[in-house]
Amino acid sequence: MSAHDGQDRHDEHREGLEHDLPEMQERGMVRRTQVLARRGVLGLFAGLGVAAVAGCGSDGAGTTTSTSAGSGTRPAGGPGAVSQSGLDDGDIPEETAGPYPGDGSNGPDVLSQSGIVRSDITRSFGDASGVAEGVPLSIALRVYDNDGEEMTPYAGAAVYLWQCDAQGRYSLYDSEIEDENYLRGVQVADAEGRITFTSIVPACYDGRWPHLHFEVYGSVADATTASDRLRTSQIAFPEDVARTVYTTADGYDGSADNLEKVSLDSDMVFGDGHSLQLGKAWRVPGTPLDGEPVPDDGALPASSAAAVGRAPLAVYVHVPFCSVRCGYCDFNTYTAEELGGGASRSTYAAQAVAEVRMAARVLGDAAPPVSSVFVGGGTPTLLAAADLVEVLRAIDGELGLAPGAEVTTEANPDSVTPESLAALAEGGFDRVSFGMQSAVPHVLRVLDRTHDPERVPRTVEWAREAGIEQVSLDLIYGTPGESPDDWRRSLDAALACAPDHVSAYSLIVEDGTAMGRQVRRGELPEPDEDDLADKYLAADEALRAAGMSWYEVSNWSTSPRTRCEHNRTYWLGGDWWGVGPGAHSHVAGTRWWNRKHPAAYAARLAEGLSPGQGREVLDDADRHVERVLLEVRLAEGLPLAALDEAERARVPALVADGLAEPSDDAVVLTLRGRLLADAVVRRLLD
Structure with missing residues (x-):
């Protein structure tokens, strides 16, 4: 009988503690829940490298701040190597070992066998000779000891790791492989606390999220008796990597279907909090990075440095904090x-100011004054208004604001007060964009939005009273369960606020989001293309009737003066410096992106190093494609002069098909063309 056939054993394997810490993205740090009398508190960081599958860059929290890692290379010691500054103040969550530990506590005892201390656990040892087949996996852990004052590498600690195979079976227990002992091994931490294993990606079997088990011992001598273990826990596999493996690799029959039936939130072990147990995907050695490394000083390539100042300069500030994660959000x-x-x-403003100062050094005297500042997120107004003003003043002091520069912050209706808006206005913010999304309570609930729709008109009024010159409202259409009448109700409510600007975006269900999982499981319907088109047309009609004009496919304003000039900088190919974790920048043909996790971002800046993760230099062909893609969305259209002869020859067919207006100098989309803007771009470039 398969080890998973017995429901009682299966349920036992799904047990978890109620004190696990809640979810946190892109980290795999695991720490125990109680102070150890002998050794203090342990910390453990888990990183995963999957051959030919995992394509994630090294941007997670706790990434080592050594020069090699900072330049984008894989840190010494393998994926997941962390500095002490990357450690959380929590403790390793204690978890069940499940029914298949193989440590003598429930049947077989592999720890007493010669050969268990090994790094490559894909093969059996001793009298067994089986090999676990599957997608190769590198596992890197780092163990820390806390003496009450600081975290130090726990040299000499031993970790026993075990897992299921590609069919969801555990060696020593499943009747088909009970004579094998593969996918089990012990390693000893080196002087830096590092431990590595070579394995395969585990299956996702029915009822459990894909995972790895481990036990921590004080020494390899202790790792012969289960009763001497210091802590037992589990590592959750990253969803994107698991999904890619299960849908593309042979030998994982049933795993893709099983993954659709479970989530980290519903898993019986990780469901009560998995933030410190989520493994972080990392490339295996030899696979290319996303882009080339950003120099430690952030210097631009010579070609871009020489062109600084030829285009307008904007600054985007990314504030990566939210009170609640919306189910549709993948930001x-x-x-x-x-x-x-x-x-x-509390420390974000100082870090952002440090990056602004770095921007001033990199751009030098050739940089033009900043034409616009846009603070986005996240929810920027979760920070104190004084913090946002501090960052704005640094931008003005280091780079200079142009006369009449547009200064915007995003805000949720429930994250501002009359006082905070007044402080923002006094500090130099002249524009606010409220995330209204919908005026219908049941639609807001599906989106996981927390504000009362009745609060929106009040916040708009507060902004006006505070002296903020322009107010924009963001709307989302196409939410599952949103009727045409619901959408019209939202449009009417937005227009009743008399905004200067409205952005209306169709809902996009992204993989890896809570809503994406709900759609895959059939709990929510996918957005319907015809419904989205009808709602776009309804929005355009209502907004035009209210005296607003479209100036970009998804944006309407009351006049040219109230358009979002910051976004026009993007669409017209200007330069911008992105400040903050995960922010993207573009200056004179070079694009780069910062480390995503705030801890990794902060650690780099604390050492005076660029937080940049990777970059790419766009060639002429790349820049041409981007220009066509972006400028064709504007009401003034894409100049025909920007197209080559073959592309210009395709324009008459677009006019004949009703996708573009007749024009002697630009490709200007019709209303139908706006609905099919992506198709227009493909036809121009093909």
Whole structure:
């Protein structure tokens, strides 16, 4: 009988503690829940490298701040190597070992066998000779000891790790492989606390999220008796990597279907909090990085440095904090529970100011004054208004604001007060964009939005009274369960606020989000393309009737003066410096992106190093494609002069098909063309 056939044993394997810490993205740190009398508190960081599958860069919290890692290379010691500054103040969550530990506590005892101390656990040892087949996996752990004052590498600690195979079976227990002992091994931490294993990606069997088990011992001598273990816990596998493996690799029959039936939130072990147990995906050695490394000083390539000042300069400030994670959101944001150690809201402003100063050094005297500042997120107004003003003043002091520069912050209706808006206005903010999304309570609930729709008109009124010159409202259409009448109700409510600007975006269900999982499981319907088109047309009609004009496919304003000039900088190919974790920048043909996790971002800046993760230099072909893609969305259209001869020859067919207006100098989309803007771009470039 298969080890998973017995429901009682299966349920036992799914047990978890109620004191696990809540979810936090892109970290795999695991720490125990009680102080050890003998050794203090342990910390353990888990990193995963998957051959030919995992494509994630090294941007997670706790990434080592050595020069090699800072330049984008894989840190010494393998994926998941962390500095002490990356550690969280929490403890390793204690978890069940499950029914298949193989440590003598429930049947077989592999720890007493010669050969168990090994790094490659894909093969059996001793009298057994089986090999576990599957997608190769590198596992890197780092163990820390806390003496009450600081975290130090726990040299000499031993970790016993075990897992299921690609079919969901455990060696020593499943009747088909009970004579094998593969996918079990012990390693001893080196002087830096590092431990590595070579394994395979585990299956996702029915009822459990894919995972790895481990036990921590004080020494290899202790790792012969289960009763001497210091802590037992589990590592959750990253969803994106698991999904890629299960849908593309042979030998994982049933895993893709099983993954659809479970989530980290519903898993019986990780469901009560998994932030410190989520493994972080890392490339295996030899696979290429995303882009080339950003120099430690952030210097631009010579070609871009020479062109600084030829285009307008904007600054985007990314504030990656949210009070609640919305189910549809895949932005680089963190709730308080997800944030972990090494970063906090209270220290964010100082870190952003440090990057602004770096921007001034990199751009030099050739940089033009900043034409616009846009503070986005996340929810920027979770920070004190004084913090946002501090960052704005640094931008003005280091780079200079152009006369009449547009200064915007995003805000949730429930994250501002009359006092905070007044402080923002006094500090130099002249524009606010409220995330209204919908005026219908049941639609807001599906989106996981927390504000009362009745609060929106009040916040708009507060902004006006505070002296903020322009107010924009963001709307989302196409939410599952949103009727045409619901959408019209939201449009009417937005227009009743008399905004200067409205952005209306169709809902996109992204993989890896809570809503994406709900759609895959059939709990929510996918957005319907015809419904989205009808709602776009309804929005355009209502907004035009209210005296607003479209100036970009998803944006309407009351006049040219109230358009979002910051976004026009993006669409017209200007330069911008992105400040903050995960922020993207573009200056004179070079694009780069910062480390995503706030702790990794903060650690780099604390050492005076660029927080940049990777970069790419766009060639002429790349820049041409981007220009076509972006400028064709504007009401003034894409100049015909920007197209080559073959592309210009395709324009008459677009006009004939009703996708573009007749024009002698630009490709200007019709209303139908706006609905099919992506198709227009493909036809121009093909």
